[in-house]
Amino acid sequence: MSSEIKVQIAGWLLDPDHPKRFLDSSLAVLESELKKQGLEKIYSEIELPLAKILEEIHQVGIKVDLDFLKKLSIKAAKELEQMTKRIYELAGTPFNLNSPKQLSEVLYEKLKIDFKGVPKTKTGLRTTDAEALETIKARHPVVALILDYRELFKIYSTYIEPLRNLAGPDGRVRTTFLQTNTATGRLSSQNPNLQNIPAPKGRGSPRSESGRPTIDYGEAIRKAFIAEKGFSLGAFDYSQIELRVLASVSDDERMIDAFKKGLDIHALTASNVYNVDISKVTPEMRRFAKTLNFGVVYGMGSDSFARSSGLSREEAQTFIAEYFNDFNGVRQWQEKTIQAARDFGYVENLNGRRRILENINFSNRRLAAEAERMAINMPIQSLAADIIKMAMIKIARIFKDQGLWLKKVRMLLSIHDELLFEISDDILKETIPLIEKEMESAYRLKVPLKVDLAYGKNWAEL
DNA sequence: TGCTTCACG
DNA sequence: ACGTACGTGAAGCAA
Structure with missing residues (x-):
C-alpha cells in the first residue's frame, strides 16, 4: 500500500471536511492521532484493506x-x-x-x-x-x-x-x-x-x-454491461439496509420486531399510521408509508413530506406525528442524536466514524436545521456504508484464500447497498450462496440483514 | 467556474 | 414568505 494512500485516508478520517490539512503530516503522527480519536479500527480494519480491493476493482474493470x-x-x-x-x-x-x-x-x-x-x-x-x-x-x-x-x-x-x-x-x-x-x-x-x-x-x-x-x-x-465469456454477473443487494440500521441503532421495539418477523416494513408502517390491520393496507397506503420511511431516514419535515407525497401540509403533519407516536424509539433516538451533535459539534456512528457539523449551533435556523438533518442521517447512512465495506473485505479474503480471486470471482462494483460480481460459470451455483451468507453476516445488528440476489449474462437481467 | 438539471442508492 | 428530505458525479450552458 502506497504511503500516499495511507496519508490520504488517515487525513480524511481525522477531518473529513479538510482532508488536505493533514497532508503534510507524517504517517506516524497521523496514526497516533487516529488512535487518540478512536479511529484506529476504522483505519486499519476497514479503509486500509478496502483500498487494496478498490484498486483491484479498478484494474479488473467491467x-x-x-x-x-x-x-x-x-x-x-x-x-x-x-x-x-x-x-x-x-x-x-x-x-x-x-x-x-x-x-x-x-x-x-x-x-x-x-x-x-x-x-x-x-x-x-x-x-x-x-x-x-x-x-x-x-x-x-x-x-x-x-x-x-x-x-x-x-x-x-x-x-x-x-x-x-x-x-x-x-x-x-x-x-x-x-x-x-x-x-x-x-x-x-x-x-x-x-x-x-x-x-x-x-x-x-x-x-x-x-x-x-x-x-x-x-x-x-x-x-x-455484460459478463465475459464463461462468466455470469451476480448482483447482491441488501434489502432495506438503512431502515434495518435505523431500527437497530434507535432500538425501536416495534421496528425491530417487524424485521425479526420478516414483515413488509412499509406495510407495517402503513398499518401503524393508518391504524388498520396490516392485511387491510392498500397499495396507496403502502406508498405513502414508504415515502414516510424514506423521509424519516432523511430527517424531513412536514413540508417536504407534503410535497413528495402530494398530501396537504396538515395531513402530512398528522402522518408524521402518528409515525413518531408509533415508533417512539426512533423519535427518542433522533432527539438524543441532535442533542449530542449540539453538545459535541459532531455525530458518530456505532463504529466511531464521525461527521463534524460546523453549523449545528448556528442561530441561522435554516443552516442549523440542515445540520440537524445531517446529524440524524449520518449515523444511519454511514453504518450501512461500513457494513457493505466490511462485507467486501470479508468476501475478498475468502476468495483470495481459495485462490479464486480475480481468476474465477471478481468484484466489479459497489453501489451503496449492492455488490456486483463476475463469477465463472463452473463455480457459479456454489459461489452465490457463499457471497450471500458473507454479506448477511458482515455485521451483527439487532435485526437480521437480508440480501436479495440475481444473476445473468447482462446487468439488465438482474 | 457556478448554475441547472438529472442519473443512482 | 421560504419548496430545507440524505448522499453522490456528470453534462451542457453562460459568463
Missing part, C-alpha cells in the same frame, strides 16, 4: 458490449434529431434545447404558457426542471416532447457516448472508486460514475406514439 452500444448510439442520435425537429415545429422556432435559459424564454414568454405554481431558480429564472414541466404538461403539447427529449439526451450524453469512449481495448471500463470524497463514509465513483447507471423503468407506458422514445433506454444501458 465489460461493456461495444457493438451494442454503437447501434444504440446511432438509434438514439436518430431519435434525438427527430424529436428536436418536432419540438422546433411546435415551438415555432429553433433554439438550444439544452439551454434552460432559452427553454424558459420559449415556454413562458414566446408560447406564454401559464407558469402559475412554477417556482424560480436561485438566479431568478423560471425553472424548467422535470417537476415543473410535469405541472404544465397539459397546457401545451410541446412540453411532453421536451420531457422525452431531456430524458433521451441525458442517456445519450451521459452514458452511451462516454461508455463507448472510456472502454479500453479489451472492452472493459474502469471506474475509480474514491474512498475519501463523502461526508458519511460512502464510496463514490467517477470517470465514469458507475454508481448512477440508469435502472430499467419497470412497467412503462406503451411507446407507440410518434415522436416518443421507442425503447426503454435505461434498460438498454444496463444491457450493455
Whole structure:
C-alpha cells in the first residue's frame, strides 16, 4: 500500500471536511492521532484493506458490449434529431434545447404558457426542471416532447457516448472508486460514475406514439454491461439496509420486531399510521408509508413530506406525528442524536466514524436545521456504508484464500447497498450462496440483514 | 467556474 | 414568505 494512500485516508478520517490539512503530516503522527480519536479500527480494519480491493476493482474493470452500444448510439442520435425537429415545429422556432435559459424564454414568454405554481431558480429564472414541466404538461403539447427529449439526451450524453469512449481495448471500463470524497463514509465513483447507471423503468407506458422514445433506454444501458465469456454477473443487494440500521441503532421495539418477523416494513408502517390491520393496507397506503420511511431516514419535515407525497401540509403533519407516536424509539433516538451533535459539534456512528457539523449551533435556523438533518442521517447512512465495506473485505479474503480471486470471482462494483460480481460459470451455483451468507453476516445488528440476489449474462437481467 | 438539471442508492 | 428530505458525479450552458 502506497504511503500516499495511507496519508490520504488517515487525513480524511481525522477531518473529513479538510482532508488536505493533514497532508503534510507524517504517517506516524497521523496514526497516533487516529488512535487518540478512536479511529484506529476504522483505519486499519476497514479503509486500509478496502483500498487494496478498490484498486483491484479498478484494474479488473467491467465489460461493456461495444457493438451494442454503437447501434444504440446511432438509434438514439436518430431519435434525438427527430424529436428536436418536432419540438422546433411546435415551438415555432429553433433554439438550444439544452439551454434552460432559452427553454424558459420559449415556454413562458414566446408560447406564454401559464407558469402559475412554477417556482424560480436561485438566479431568478423560471425553472424548467422535470417537476415543473410535469405541472404544465397539459397546457401545451410541446412540453411532453421536451420531457422525452431531456430524458433521451441525458442517456445519450451521459452514458452511451462516454461508455463507448472510456472502454479500453479489451472492452472493459474502469471506474475509480474514491474512498475519501463523502461526508458519511460512502464510496463514490467517477470517470465514469458507475454508481448512477440508469435502472430499467419497470412497467412503462406503451411507446407507440410518434415522436416518443421507442425503447426503454435505461434498460438498454444496463444491457450493455455484460459478463465475459464463461462468466455470469451476480448482483447482491441488501434489502432495506438503512431502515434495518435505523431500527437497530434507535432500538425501536416495534421496528425491530417487524424485521425479526420478516414483515413488509412499509406495510407495517402503513398499518401503524393508518391504524388498520396490516392485511387491510392498500397499495396507496403502502406508498405513502414508504415515502414516510424514506423521509424519516432523511430527517424531513412536514413540508417536504407534503410535497413528495402530494398530501396537504396538515395531513402530512398528522402522518408524521402518528409515525413518531408509533415508533417512539426512533423519535427518542433522533432527539438524543441532535442533542449530542449540539453538545459535541459532531455525530458518530456505532463504529466511531464521525461527521463534524460546523453549523449545528448556528442561530441561522435554516443552516442549523440542515445540520440537524445531517446529524440524524449520518449515523444511519454511514453504518450501512461500513457494513457493505466490511462485507467486501470479508468476501475478498475468502476468495483470495481459495485462490479464486480475480481468476474465477471478481468484484466489479459497489453501489451503496449492492455488490456486483463476475463469477465463472463452473463455480457459479456454489459461489452465490457463499457471497450471500458473507454479506448477511458482515455485521451483527439487532435485526437480521437480508440480501436479495440475481444473476445473468447482462446487468439488465438482474 | 457556478448554475441547472438529472442519473443512482 | 421560504419548496430545507440524505448522499453522490456528470453534462451542457453562460459568463
